[in-house]
Amino acid sequence: MGDARTDENTSTRRFREKREAILAAAAEAINEQSAKGMTFADVARRVGLNTTSVTYYFKRKEDLAAAAFEHTLDYLLAMLEEAATEATPAERVERLVTINMARLMRIDRGEERPIAVLSDLRAMDEPVRGPLMARWREVFRRTRALWGDGRGRAATDLAGARAHVLLENLFWLPVWLPRYEADQHLRAMERLIDVFHHGIAGSGATWAPRAVAVPHDDAVPGREAFLLAATRLINELGYRGASVQRIASELNVTKGSFYHHLDAKDDLVAACYRRSFDTIAATQQAADARGGTYWQRLSDTIAALLEVQFSERESLLRTTALSGLPAGERHLMVDRSNRIARRFAGTMMDGIAEGTMRPVDSLVASQAMMAFLNAAFDMRKWAWSMPRDRAVAYYASTLMFGMFDDRVLER
Missing domain, CATH: 1.10.357.10 (Tetracycline Repressor, domain 2)
Structure with a gap:
């Protein structure tokens, strides 16, 4: 027995x-x-x-x-x-x-x-x-x-934004952490926690972004609308879920029209990524061209890109589609993402030098910023439930002022 x-x-x-x-x-x-x-x-x-x-x-x-x-x-x-x-x-x-x-x-x-x-x-x-x-x-x-x-609707809305940014950063961590030696992993974590706790804003900084026109590339007739529809569907359904037929149906065109613009689905995803990264980079450039403090430039850039992510028509392609790309193309897209992150890091370093931003690890903070922007697409319905400027301010505060500063509720 x-x-x-x-x-x-x-x-x-x-x-x-x-x-x-x-x-x-x-x-x-x-x-x-x-x-x-x-x-x-x-x-x-x-x-x-x-x-x-x-x-x-x-x-x-x-x-x-x-x-x-x-x-x-x-x-x-x-x-x-x-x-x-x-x-x-x-x-x-x-x-x-x-x-x-x-x-x-x-x-x-x-x-x-x-x-x-x-x-x-x-x-x-x-x-x-x-x-x-x-x-x-x-x-x-x-x-x-x-x-x-039990702290009221506004506090719950703000906590929702914080939760989303926190989770997205946990998921994004394995992408950039390998760039550090193993003995530096705990240090990177501590610097990330510091940004979560205290944000990027320097003492006395306020949230007052100026409008920045987000550039668009309409050089090829119909291509912009095609990439916008594809980006939205891939974000919602994933790389495999957004079939060529479904994208074509969304635009009420034939599959043949798809292949008029692109040779294969991988080309489509790569084109959507390039469009998204070009949009971020062009917005950074436009904010720099307007001048002002580096805190102001960063605020202008973040607010403009959140407006894109919260809009009903536009969006930036989520990194969730990366797993569907061939390894070589995936590495190219991650490299482009890192170049954009380094520009954010440079803006932060200049802001630290001029005293408008806190002394943070700008390389870590810039990666947190990329995750924060990337994840905003999933918060569209949350954003649509309130005035747009409030949604942008709540969401932006999670990293700009930290995840425990409730003064945004008073603004």
């Missing part, structure tokens, strides 16, 4: 370990190729099994992707549960960032495997999409609750 129970326990343990290994391999595949691009054959190869063995644990590829996403969401909820035990909002946020950094450092040392990024969550098909999105909304609610509950 005892031997039978032991055999059963051993069998259960082996099943669980093999399933966890398959989930870890699936997460790696999703992070490299997106959920739609992941294959059973690739996952099987990563764990040294044949494809049939993988289907013993997960009957369909969609089931495997959903399980990988569920694992990530469970991980995030566990992190939030631990962070919520701290006494103050600042301590809770710091605890969450610290827990996440410890996880990344374990991954870097080979002690833990990565969890699946959630880029393709919205692109999942029903019936699995509904429960996953419900879990994601729970992650967001618990993150927002780090700032406390």
Whole structure:
């Protein structure tokens, strides 16, 4: 009897370990190729099994992707549960960032495997999409609750912006952290927490952005509208979810019209990224050309780009589409992103020198700024629920003045 129970326990343990290994391999595949691009054959190869063995644990590829996403969401909820035990909002946020950094450092040392990024969550098909999105909304609610509950509508709106920027920065961290030596990871985390705590604004700085006309390139007739529609759909549905047919249908044109503008879907995504990065860079240039303090220039740039992200027509392409691109093209896009981030860093350094900005690590702060701008697209419905200038001010305050300065509620 005892031997039978032991055999059963051993069998259960082996099943669980093999399933966890398959989930870890699936997460790696999703992070490299997106959920739609992941294959059973690739996952099987990563764990040294044949494809049939993988289907013993997960009957369909969609089931495997959903399980990988569920694992990530469970991980995030566990992190939030631990962070919520701290006494103050600042301590809770710091605890969450610290827990996440410890996880990344374990991954870097080979002690833990990565969890699946959630880029393709919205692109999942029903019936699995509904429960996953419900879990994601729970992650967001618990993150927002780090700032406390029951403080009124305005405070809840502000906490929503802070939660969104915080989560996006946790997801963006693995993109730029490898640029640092392992012994500098804790330092980078401390500098990021400093920006979250105290923002970028110097003593006495106020939020008074001036309007900046965001440049547009209409050199090719119809191309601008095509790229705008494609950008919005890719942001909403992910790289794989936004098919060529769906983009063409959105514009009420044929697939042939698509190929009149671009040779392939990868070309489309790359063109959308170039348009987005060109928009950011041109806005930075326009703000510099107007002059003023470097705090003013940064404020003007951020406000103009948030107006783009919150508009019903325009948007900048989310980095979630990167996983669908070939590795070479993906690296080119990340390099362009880093060049734009360095320009933000330069503006911050000049602002620090003139005394209009706090002494922050501008390289870390600029990466936080890129994540903050990138994520704003997902807050459009939140922004549409209030006057636009208030939405821009609330969202901008998360990094410009820090995540715990409530004076924006009084403005």
